[in-house]
């Protein structure tokens with residue numbers, strides 16, 4: 001399936017309750033041949049406003065740290081476990097995660113990334129496929145607020161950069 005068609009399905013989706021409080025579905029963005037996919041929990045207020053993933057403060061911080069490590073944001077595919085904002089930014093309920101999971105599954109099978117980076121513990125539900133390397137990192141919103149987590153996050157993204165280099169050599 002073309003991802004553009006999938007995006008339209010997401011914009012029109014009513015498979016769980018989350019669409020009701022949302023302005024925009026946020027399918028994710030990035031190149032179809034991305035080596036790296038980043039997966040977060042759910043869109044926040046800035047993402048809901050714009051329909052784009054990780055464009056708020058945490059997203060800008062993420063982009064900065066990626067850039068510092070030689071990773072261009074436009075080279076990675078960024079998405080979330082669920083594609084609509086949740087009320088008060090609460091953790092999505094299991095039935096919402098289950099309802100939305102086929103979209104992430106399709107994105108992974110179309111893009112076929114070599115590495116999937118799980119942004120925060122809530123991305124742990126991301127489907128595990130053979131042949132893909134998974135990296136769990138601290139969520140950028142925690143990393144930018146807490147010094148120790150920020151240091152660890154920088155180390156984790158530096159490690160990601162090394163792994164990307166190893167794959168491309």
Ligand code: SF4
Nearest residue numbers: 013016083084099100
């Ligand atoms: S969160 Fe996912 S399953 Fe729920 S309405 Fe949005 S796109 Fe559909």
